[in-house]
Amino acid sequence: MGKTIIVGETVEGLPISEVVQAGGFIFFSGLVAADAEGRVITGGIAAETDHIFRQVETTLQSIGASLSDVVKVNAVLTNPNDFDGFNATYRKHFHTEPPARITTCAQLLIDARVELDLVAYVGDL
Amino acid sequence: MGKTIIVGETVEGLPISEVVQAGGFIFFSGLVAADAEGRVITGGIAAETDHIFRQVETTLQSIGASLSDVVKVNAVLTNPNDFDGFNATYRKHFHTEPPARITTCAQLLIDARVELDLVAYVGDL
Amino acid sequence: MGKTIIVGETVEGLPISEVVQAGGFIFFSGLVAADAEGRVITGGIAAETDHIFRQVETTLQSIGASLSDVVKVNAVLTNPNDFDGFNATYRKHFHTEPPARITTCAQLLIDARVELDLVAYVGDL
Numbered sequence: 522m523g524k525t526i527i528v529g530e531t532v533e534g535l536p537i538s539e540v541v542q543a544g545g546f547i548f549f550s551g552l553v554a555a556d557a558e559g560r561v562i563t564g565g566i567a568a569e570t571d572h573i574f575r576q577v578e579t580t581l582q583s584i585g586a587s588l589s590d591v592v593k594v595n596a597v598l599t600n601p602n603d604f605d606g607f608n609a610t611y612r613k614h615f616h617t618e619p620p621a622r623i624t625t626c627a628q629l630l631i632d633a634r635v636e637l638d639l640v641a642y643v644g645d646l
Numbered sequence: 647m648g649k650t651i652i653v654g655e656t657v658e659g660l661p662i663s664e665v666v667q668a669g670g671f672i673f674f675s676g677l678v679a680a681d682a683e684g685r686v687i688t689g690g691i692a693a694e695t696d697h698i699f700r701q702v703e704t705t706l707q708s709i710g711a712s713l714s715d716v717v718k719v720n721a722v723l724t725n726p727n728d729f730d731g732f733n734a735t736y737r738k739h740f741h742t743e744p745p746a747r748i749t750t751c752a753q754l755l756i757d758a759r760v761e762l763d764l765v766a767y768v769g770d771l
Numbered sequence: 772m773g774k775t776i777i778v779g780e781t782v783e784g785l786p787i788s789e790v791v792q793a794g795g796f797i798f799f800s801g802l803v804a805a806d807a808e809g810r811v812i813t814g815g816i817a818a819e820t821d822h823i824f825r826q827v828e829t830t831l832q833s834i835g836a837s838l839s840d841v842v843k844v845n846a847v848l849t850n851p852n853d854f855d856g857f858n859a860t861y862r863k864h865f866h867t868e869p870p871a872r873i874t875t876c877a878q879l880l881i882d883a884r885v886e887l888d889l890v891a892y893v894g895d896l
Binding site: 544545546589590592593595598601604608611612615618619620621622623624625626627640642644 | 648649651654655659660661662663664665666668669673674675676720722752753754755761763
Binding site for chain 3: 669670671714715717718720723726729733736737740743744745746747748749750751752765767769
């Protein structure tokens with residue numbers, strides 16, 4: 522019925538497609554700021570947030586879309602004190618018409634400060 | 647490709663559109679029961695839940711839709727003891743055919759008892 | 772405007788439809804591995820995960836769809852030590868082209884090790 526794998530499995534041992542397209546929407550897996558070896562990058566909340574958005578932007582551009590097509594973000598922080606720093610960096614990626622968002626605090630399965638899960642809408646692209 | 651901002655940014659400093667439409671769906675940001683100054687209202691779980699649903703209903707009515715078009719709710723409680731009270735109030739807003747829902751406990755970024763994140767389907771409306 | 776209840780309310784006192792269809796998508800409520808009396812089954816993370824996927828598979832088959840139509844999974848574990856066991860069992864249900872997924876740790880409202888919330892895409896089926 523038509524799901525398309527945009528980015529497949531990227532982490533050994535994790536049965537997760539990174540990005541899936543269906544019905545005009547793009548579903549991203551929870552993204553953390555990890556390097557090619559799976560280690561979370563250093564630099565704090567701003568660096569992690571920027572790193573995640575570079576990944577998202579690269580993926581969206583590869584299918585002719587952009588960050589402005591993101592409609593919903595699920596943001597999970599591990600430390601509530603990162604909230605202001607997270608918002609400041611996040612704003613740089615959405616100057617106008619940011620997506621809807623929910624932000625909660627939870628424990629992650631990897632030692633990262635932030636995990637983002639996004640939905641974009643690209644229609645019949 | 648067509649996302650529409652139904653309700654834009656409402657809280658100073660938060661890069662979040664409150665309600666976004668795309669592909670026939672309406673995506674709400676995480677909603678808490680806050681007054682116009684951003685302070686969480688008093689009155690406990692019932693009052694907070696009712697307050698959130700009044701916001702949602704107003705938004706949906708403004709585009710010709712209603713609470714019956716909500717298809718999925720993500721409910722986050724800060725205190726598991728609020729579960730029964732939350733469900734009792736929630737039921738008043740969905741007498742029949744309630745949406746699908748997931749309910750978890752987590753820490754929120756604001757001192758509220760409940761945060762709700764909703765998806766509604768309105769089609770080509 | 773067209774939401775369809777695929778599986779209605781199944782737990783007394785909970786105003787939750789278990790599975791809802793709208794706009795070509797299927798939205799599942801948060802699922803835990805509970806028996807007909809609402810008690811979480813014994814057997815640990817593997818047994819719970821298998822139990823949930825049997826429920827999902829039965830529902831999807833009833834509308835002519837299958838697990839391969841699942842596009843996004845929101846997995847909540849209560850114990851991070853279950854992560855490897857969860858992935859091993861999860862993999863058995865998605866040999867190839869697994870859905871996108873986010874996995875976090877949180878407290879649940881029932882004494883289960885895992886809760887899954889899924890979105891499938893079935894189009895005009």
